[in-house]
Amino acid sequence: xxxxxxxxxxxxxxxxxxxxxxxxxxxxxxxxxxxxxxxxxxxxxxxxxxxxxxxxxxxxxxxxxxxxxxxxxxxxxxxxxxxxxxxxxxxxxxxxxxxxxxxxxxxxxxxxxxxxxxxxxxxxxxxxxxxxxxxxxxxxxxxxxxxxxxxxxxxxxxxxxxxxxxxxxxxxxxxxxxxxxxxxxxxxxxxxxxxxxxxxxxxxxxxxxxxxxxxxxxxxxxxxxxxxxxxxxxxxxxxxxxxxxxxxxxxxxxxxxxxxxxxxxxxxxx
Amino acid sequence: xxxxxxxxxxxxxxxxxxxxxxxxxxxxxxxxxxxxxxxxxxxxxxxxxxxxxxxxxxxxxxxxxxxxxxxxxxxxxxxxxxxxxxxxxxxxxxxxxxxxxxxxxxxxxxxxxxxxxxxxxxxxxxxxxxxxxxxxxxxxxxxxxxxxxxxxxxxxxxxxxxxxxxxxxxxxxxxxxxxxxxxxxxxxxxxxxxxxxxxxxxxxxxxxxxxxxxxxxxxxxxxxxxxxxxxxxxxxxxxxxxxxxxxxxxxxxxxxxxxxxxxxxxxxxxxxxxxxxxxxxxxxxxx
Ligand SMILES: Nc1ncnc2c1ncn2[C@@H]1O[C@H](COP(=O)(O)OP(=O)(O)OP(=O)(O)O)[C@@H](O)[C@H]1O
Ligand SMILES: [Mg+2]
Numbered sequence: 001x002x003x004x005x006x007x008x009x010x011x012x013x014x015x016x017x018x019x020x021x022x023x024x025x026x027x028x029x030x031x032x033x034x035x036x037x038x039x040x041x042x043x044x045x046x047x048x049x050x051x052x053x054x055x056x057x058x059x060x061x062x063x064x065x066x067x068x069x070x071x072x073x074x075x076x077x078x079x080x081x082x083x084x085x086x087x088x089x090x091x092x093x094x095x096x097x098x099x100x101x102x103x104x105x106x107x108x109x110x111x112x113x114x115x116x117x118x119x120x121x122x123x124x125x126x127x128x129x130x131x132x133x134x135x136x137x138x139x140x141x142x143x144x145x146x147x148x149x150x151x152x153x154x155x156x157x158x159x160x161x162x163x164x165x166x167x168x169x170x171x172x173x174x175x176x177x178x179x180x181x182x183x184x185x186x187x188x189x190x191x192x193x194x195x196x197x198x199x200x201x202x203x204x205x206x207x208x209x210x211x212x213x214x215x216x217x218x219x220x221x222x223x224x225x226x227x228x229x230x231x232x233x234x235x236x237x238x239x240x241x242x243x244x245x246x247x248x249x250x251x252x253x254x255x256x257x258x259x260x261x262x263x264x265x266x267x268x269x270x
Numbered sequence: 271x272x273x274x275x276x277x278x279x280x281x282x283x284x285x286x287x288x289x290x291x292x293x294x295x296x297x298x299x300x301x302x303x304x305x306x307x308x309x310x311x312x313x314x315x316x317x318x319x320x321x322x323x324x325x326x327x328x329x330x331x332x333x334x335x336x337x338x339x340x341x342x343x344x345x346x347x348x349x350x351x352x353x354x355x356x357x358x359x360x361x362x363x364x365x366x367x368x369x370x371x372x373x374x375x376x377x378x379x380x381x382x383x384x385x386x387x388x389x390x391x392x393x394x395x396x397x398x399x400x401x402x403x404x405x406x407x408x409x410x411x412x413x414x415x416x417x418x419x420x421x422x423x424x425x426x427x428x429x430x431x432x433x434x435x436x437x438x439x440x441x442x443x444x445x446x447x448x449x450x451x452x453x454x455x456x457x458x459x460x461x462x463x464x465x466x467x468x469x470x471x472x473x474x475x476x477x478x479x480x481x482x483x484x485x486x487x488x489x490x491x492x493x494x495x496x497x498x499x500x501x502x503x504x505x506x507x508x509x510x511x512x513x514x515x516x517x518x519x520x521x522x523x524x525x526x527x528x529x530x531x532x533x534x535x536x537x538x539x540x541x542x543x544x545x546x547x548x549x550x551x552x553x554x555x556x557x
């Protein structure tokens with residue numbers, strides 16, 4: 001049920017992408033996202049698409065899972081492409097009242113769809129191959145310079161770690177409580193929106209109660225182990241840039257220059 | 271007549287994901303009306319998964335569940351009706367309490383069933399009495415109860431639906447010995463009065479030996495044994511291989527037998543053992 005959601009789920013594995021430094025992965029993700037939005041013609045988009053495909057194939061995660069995460073957003077893709085088809089400029093090839101389809105509209109629709117697909121694929125790749133703890137750990141390191149502005153980077157990262165850590169737990173708990181209430185004949189499927197929301201009360205109240213209890217227990221446990229915040233804490237697992245990471249960065253830089261060159265020398269489509 | 275019949279039941283978690291896990295495999299079973307079935311198995315053997323299929327909380331990957339001869343998934347839209355006939359008390363059921371008062375919480379089930387106000391009042395009070403909740407407690411918030419009282423309230427919430435089959439998933443887990451015995455005897459008292467069918471999952475072999483008519487043993491999702499407690503627990507070695515124990519008194523009697531004393535196997539309670547030992551001593555002329 002709820003647990004079937006694949007978007008943002010870590011899949012343990014042993015591939016190159018899994019082993020890459022999470023900091024490098026995050027920076028490359030940001031670079032790729034920027035890149036996807038900087039591609040203005042089909043050639044540069046194709047270059048990015050090829051790069052994304054290579055990364056995905058290297059990622060040691062079954063392609064089925066990527067398809068599953070795409071399935072979630074298929075509606076969004078459909079809506080945006082339909083809207084885009086009708087928003088093109090130029091001579092219409094089909095017209096009905098104020099609705100008109102132009103060649104540029106079709107291009108635009110395809111372009112935007114590919115962009116969204118690539119975005120989802122590349123971000124799924126990060127979450128599939130990086131455990132939540134590694135992710136927040138890397139984020140904390142990357143945000144360290146913000147300490148200059150008196151931003152409590154460690155505390156924020158810790159909060160994120162804890163939040164991420166408890167997402168599956170809470171989902172599991174929701175599942176369990178829902179089952180228990182269904183076993184008592186609760187009807188959660190039928191009825192209108194208001195009825196459905198009301199039917200959730202027997203699930204939400206126990207869920208909140210247990211979330212607060214967990215939070216309290218966790219705080220207690222952390223205090224018992226003398227947790228005091230970030231200053232002077234050392235790490236069990238420290239991150240080091242390896243040779244393979246350098247290779248990743250070079251790969252990304254090549255793609256980056258490729259796309260920028262394509263953008264400069266080939267006429268933009270949108 | 272069999273109330274519940276299970277044919278080639280299978281359940282797999284996370285099909286087509288890297289986390290695929292076969293939790294129940296080709297299970298066949300037929301439960302007679304008024305029977306008490308004890309369900310034992312190592313942690314993670316698939317007990318909870320199995321019992322959740324009995325009232326349609328999870329849909330079998332393959333295989334069928336019949337309730338009074340009818341396939342429960344024949345009309346998926348009406349699966350809710352099955353839940354009133356097969357009552358299910360979850361592992362650690364106290365986490366399902368939500369309403370303002372214990373009384374209101376217990377009445378959640380009967381209300382969903384669509385009973386009238388008077389009937390609800392009657393069933394709620396009766397259910398509360400079965401599990402030994404006093405009238406004062408009924409007006410308290412369920413969150414102010416002790417752990418054991420919460421457990422009772424949650425069990426009452428299911429009993430109040432007056433199901434023909436009552437499934438209890440480790441109802442005594444985490445209670446003190448006194449509380450366990452009391453709760454168990456209350457459940458049995460309820461069973462004797464209501465004459466319903468009970469399926470009870472437990473890690474306490476003593477409890478199972480005491481109350482079950484038949485014991486089913488699940489190992490890694492497969493049904494290993496299904497027989498009277500005496501027969502099942504006489505196979506101590508086989509059970510131990512599956513990570514299960516036999517009741518301590520049974521163990522002692524088996525040890526005596528191994529030493530060459532003439533005691534019958536499948537002794538399950540201290541009382542039986544006492545009689546057996548007295549007989550033995552009499553035979554040898556020692557008393
Ligand atoms: N929601 C789930 N998703 C994936 N796997 C699950 C899920 N629930 C249970 N499992 C797995 O299925 C197997 C059987 O679990 P189940 O809860 O039925 O065991 P159990 O016999 O009730 O154990 P216990 O005695 O600890 O309650 C276990 O290996 C467990 O890891
Ligand atoms: Mg269980």
